[in-house]
Amino acid sequence: MYADVYVGYPLEGPFTYFIPEQFQVSPGKRVRVNFAGRNIVAFVCRVHDETPTGYKVKDIVSVIDNDEIFDQRLMDLARYVSSSYLSYTGELLAMALPSGTKPSDRYKIPFEKKHVEEKILSPEQDRVFDDIKNTCSDGQLRHLIFGITGSGKTEVYISMARHLIKQGRSVIYLVPEISLTSQIFERLYSVFGDELVVYHSHLTANQRLHHWMKFNTGKAKIAVGTRSAVFMQCPDLGMIIIDEEHDGSYKEHSSPRYNARRIAFYRSKKENAVLIMGSATPSVESLYAAENGIIKLHELKNRFGSSSLPEIEIVKVNSSREQDILSSKMKLYTKKAVDNSKQVIYLLNRRGFAPFVICQSCGESVQCPNCNISLNFHKEGNVVCHYCGYSRRVPDKCLNCGSDDIVKIGTGTQKAEEFISKTFNDLTIFRLDQDSSRKKNSSFEFIDRMQKGEIDVLIGTQMVAKGFDFPGVVLVGVLLADIGLNLPDFRASERIFSLLMQVAGRSGRGDSPGKVLIQTIDDQQEIFRYIRNHDYYGFYKNELNMRRSLDYPPFSRIARLLVRGKDEKKVTNSIKKLKNSIDSEITNCSPIVKVLGPSEAPLSKISSNFRHHIILKSKSVAELRKLISRTRDSVSSRDVYLEIDIDPHDML
DNA sequence: AGCACGCCGACT
């Protein structure tokens, strides 16, 4: 007998191997095979007795799984996704499936089990729940809940999940990032107990395998996880929930560059499962789909309980210098909040853009030698590159002109933390960013301390904006809203808008009314008018008009072709060749595709790789795919790589 | 992706 297998390389398979007598091989198991001289994992998709001709068949080396870990449905999904994103079936399987070899159930529940009384839905939540429940039995499977922050979308998801699980079906619950799984896990655990599993990349490979199998066999009925959990298999998929659906994390940033939102959309139809997406700031694409009847829209307009939306104020600051980190208004509001034993959250979006070390004499900032990006100053006296990890001591003299007049400009979370603790020296301050949250269990610890009111001021990057429910917070301060607003990227204002609305939603969730103070250098930006009024629809309309006039999504589909390599000459030659190939192909058959570029990518060099790109736009994504698959081989030169991104999330 | 094969330039 023979087995057709896929391998985790950018190669379209499958490849056929001989099954030695003693092995139990069936579709859905992983095996070890010798492929091009090395032993690698392969995924069995078919077992048959057709002797291949034309090459010498090798034997399977060993069998990894006793039981099948996937079935035909995942194969179909993998083929669909890889063809949609011009990646490869095996590559997708390798990414989607757990890599462990012996399942481990040694997963520690990250909190003390406590009894939670059953929550009763508000009339508004109940209406939405009923509406979803009733319409989905009529075949309306896709739903978008547009609910303001604090309106209790989670409770609607949970009611729906409980309803479907009672019918013996399974539920996938997606959240944008790992730090959010623990919070939602706690809530779900109180409802579903041991029928719940988690799935994300911070688990060990063997834990992942165990959880995958528990869900796959139907022993667990609900799985909460990050984007890769959208591929999880179960006996009867009843629903996929996408919480914070606007979030960019649902788009995978390396090949296969799938978008979990689209996959969920596809699966819901294919497997007759309900899809619920929820957000306080729906993506322009999703709301547009709702307006066009592709998704059913539900609104939650009231906050749960007695709290109301916070008041938002915009305050102009003069610079991003240290003395301007906190405006006098910010200091005043902060003091008032903590004097009443309440809590404050400060958002400093993106650790990656500040602070720079700059020469006052020639104006040059200290650049990363591998990426053409300004290095960021860290407290330890080093400058660090957040793209490639390069790090060096702060130079005494300007590397460009030799002047010793170098200063640090801008503010990162570290510096802000230091400055704030100097300003308010009796407060307990906690910093939450990628550096501080990396230590294991620190995020659970911090949530606990925050809930107990032990922390006065929480300062952090966008992590503080997402999902937290701390009733003691009455002030949210955005230290510098301008960061990221002027990026050369058509989604920049959408991203900043939802970030600011999300973080604003952290304020005033308890009994006391909340305030939001947004500091900005440019207070005349249009976006602030919508933010001040909590006017999502106003923002949306404005944004939609812009997208329409420039032919951006949702009015077209985009593909980005990025060529990168260490030798810039080769990169530019390759992309020219690619452009020529596209041009001749277009005149032949695809006049409905618009071609922009080639041009240098905004991040023109990362990790010593020069980057140039071509942007393709078309109403028809099929046309884009056809064009790319016919021209991609023109980039064939060695050490030059072509990265294909269908529906890119940013174009930096 | 990795790796072998094989075709032209420059050098002990």
Add this chain to the structure above:
DNA sequence: GTCGGCGTGCTC
């Protein structure tokens, strides 16, 4: 004459 650069092609 050979070493080694990298373009091309293959992997069951």
